[in-house]
Amino acid sequence: MQQLKKYNPAAIARYYSFRPWYVIWRAVTIIWSFGWFLIHLQWHHWFSPDKDNKQECAAELREILTRLGPTFIKVGQALSTRPDLIRPDFLGELIKLQDQLPPFDNDTAFESIKKSLGTSIDQAYREISPHPVAAASLGQVYRAVLHTGEEVAVKVQRPNLRPTLTRDLFLMRWSACQFGRFLPLNLGHDLTLIIDEFGIKLFEEIDYVNEGRNAEKFAANFRNDKDVKVPKIYWQYSGDRVLTLEWIQGYKLTDTAQIKAAGVDPYEIVKIGVTSGLKQLLEHGFFHADPHPGNLFATLDGRMAYIDFGMMDQLEEDTKETIASSVVQLINQDYDALAQDFVNLGFLTPDTDIKPIIPALEKVLGNAIGQSVGDFNFKTITDDFSALMYEYPFRVPAKFALIIRSLITQEGLALSLDPDFKIVEVAYPYVARRLLTGESPQLRKRLLEVLFKDGKFQWQRLENMIAIARSDQQFxxxxxxxxxxxxxxxxxxxxxxxxxxxxxxxxxxxxxxxxxxxxxxxxxxxxxxxxxxxxxxxxxxxxxxxxxxxxxxxxxxx
Known part of the structure; x- marks a missing residue:
């Protein structure tokens, strides 16, 4: 499996069909780990209900996820961005999965650097930290100085990563095939499509050459944005398992106290994050699909820095414009047009009769406008949509799995930094400005769709769009x-x-x-x-x- 460069479920299935003992032992390990955890929880509930064991249980869960490796660490990372879903005691432990994981052996890491770069450590770097400064799910980071004086971060991949990932992906896919139909989900298609999408992105994430190219593309997209910082890649000292990039001085987005102490306004940082996320989805179409706090920093001069570009995705032009118009339809409470946008985005099939769906959408989304993120969040929408998805033929296109993950993560960050942050107060002025400027024929077409309904010009909509767009200082x-x-x-x-x-x-x-x-x-x-x-x-x-x-x-x- 070490030679497998791109995710290929058929090749992985063939490989493990001749080595079932690897898969069986892994499945037993997973079941055993979580089985003991559930037994411990029940034991505490039965025999020590008055004793506070929450911190102990939270630490145990983090240790289980850490022992099970990269796939389960990724799950923990996603949960760590959801303070509305996870209790504070568990949240504090899961946050440690972002960059406080146990490192692997230094000798192994340095040997990997030498092998990947084809040179000695001393020839590549004037100085390098004797121990990693951070350890993540897929690698660990050393702080170093080049012979030319630049301070850099050296990212080294964990050993034997591909065999571990392929085994977990195989188990996930096999489980989806066998038990997916019994899960309380209504995806409209095979669950394996979402797992395959995840597998493709995971394999891209462990290719550091691909990550370096992503970083440069992302930097080019934001070259005129003074609020976003992207580190420079040093290709001479990079390879498929080692990446050398500019060192970023700043604070994790969860370090609210330090951000405030540095004189940086957390609200402004959240605003930059939401706006840059919208730009990724609606302007560039090239978006960061894993924006957890370990990958995002507030710099000392008030900018937001992205430091990890392994998990990215690209949207088609038509998809970008449809997403933009759907935001406007939501704000205008035009549920007829919003239902049509759901068809265009693939959440409903073209032959679906959308008339019965329109009042249901209005019921689910009608109170969303003007609420803070704490009230209007993806958990609320998901809960309300769960019944809707069984009553009507909604489905989640595989392409949108990463978009939803990205939006959920950014929403979690907004909750962490400012529980009263109103996401629509940033999102709608940006979208309104994009439509009003109409830089492309597609955007001008969307603007016409918004301004005209049933052949009549919507004066109030134009008035609302101008008023809200003017609240954006960049307009x-x-x-x-x-x-x-x-x-x-x-x-x-x-x-x-x-x-x-x-x-x-x-x-x-x-x-x-x-x-x-x-x-x-x-x-x-x-x-x-x-x-x-x-x-x-x-x-x-x-x-x-x-x-x-x-x-x-x-x-x-x-």
Missing amino acids: DLLPTAQLGLQYILSDEGRYLRHQLLLALTEDDRLHTEEVQRIWALISDDLKPQHLFDAAINALRELSTVGVAAILPNTTNSN
Whole structure:
């Protein structure tokens, strides 16, 4: 299994079909470990109900997960980001799984560095810490200094990782095939698809060359974002099992006291995290699928640093835009359009009759707007959806398993840093700004879908979008107005020109009141001279031929 570079369930199944003793012994070990833990819990409940054994039990669970290895450590890491699901005593122990795991032998680690880099430790680094400064589920990290003076982190993979992972993945997949139909889940497809997706990403995560490339792609996406820090990769000192990257000085996002002591506002850090997460999903389509606190730091200058890029995924352009529009539909409480977005995203099949689903969606999601993360969270939504998924043919596309994991983790971080943080107060202004600027044809199409319903222009929606977008400090109305004018005057904007003229006179009245309300919102930012300049700049962007072609159409529309 050491030679298997990419996840291949068929090859793994063939391998273990000839070595059943490996799998049987592993299954017995897992059952034995958790069996004794459950017996201990029951024993304490029966014979010492008055004694507080919570801390002892929590430590025992962490030790079991640690002994069982990377797969179970990953489960513990995911749970450690959910203070709304896990009791504080257990949470404190599970958080230790993020970067307080027992390291493996130094000699083994240094030998792996020498073998991977093809050079001695002294030739690669001027200094290196005698012991690891952090140990994670898949590797451990040393602090070092290059001969050129740069301070770096040296990430070394744990030994015999692939055989351990393949055995656990095989057991998970076999169990899903045998017992998946008895689980209280309604996924709409085989559970093995989600396990395969997890396996693919896990194999990508243990390929450090792939991780380095991911880091550089992520850095390129955020090169103009002053709030996000991505470490530099030193390829000369990196390989498939060793990664040397820039050392990041900062605090884990769970160290709220230290973050405050450094003069950094935890609310602003959470806001950066939510906004950068939205940018990953809706702008770049390339997102971090494992943003637990061990992988995220608040830097001393108030930025958020990402330090682990093993588990990433890519979204298609259409998926990005559909997610963006679904957020707007949720805020506008347009459950008809939201149900259609669920179809487009694959949560419902195209032949599904969505009419009976619309009132059910309204019941589940109707009270979500304006609630803090503590009230509006994925646990609440999941609980409410569980009954819905059995009554209606909802399913969870395998592609969205990582997205949901990423969102749940970020939600857990928001709860840890600021229980009253309102995620919609950050998410919706960002999405509204994205739609109003309309940088791409797809976004402009989504904007039209939002602004027009049943052939009528939705004045209130435009007013709401502008008002909320202006609450985002990064929203500059003047360039947006210029882009809007440029679009309206273009051939692509012919439909919108016609519809706007109809909207001004629909229902046999002139909609001056609505126009005045919108002008009151934007007048402070759009002085007449500024608006005139924006119009001139918009016209300059159009060719003379293009303008000449537009004018007759505009006249005809009148």
